[in-house]
Amino acid sequence: MPEVVEHHGVPVLVxxxxxxxxxxxxDALDHLIGAAFACAEVVAVPSARLDDRFFDLSTGLAGAILQKFANYRLRLVVLGDISHHLSASSA
Structure with missing residues (x-):
């Protein structure tokens, strides 16, 4: 079960x-935004939970998910090592 913690006065769904x-x-709407909407301003999600396509900007998945977060006035934090995604990226 996700936990809400306060970090510098900001409620964060971890x-x-x-x-x-x-x-x-x-999936982002159902499992991240829906869980955070009434109780948090920030969602912190481990990078392992995100599909590899999220880190391939040419797919548009990251943009679409981040747009939903913006629409609901939420922020997303990706936790963990993403160096293998960065090294595979041409951007």
Missing amino acids: CEADGVAIADVQ
Whole structure:
């Protein structure tokens, strides 16, 4: 179960690493935004929960998910080592 913690006065929903994989916009709405909407301003999700396509900017998945976060006035924090995604990126 995700936990809400306060960090510098801001409520943060901290998601567990073994939760549902976020593979599309609907997953983000159902499992991240829906869980945070009434109780948090920030969602902290482990990078392992995000589909590899999230880190490939050419797919548009990151943009679509981040747009939903913006629409609901929430912020997303990706926790963990993403160096393998960065090294594979041409951007």
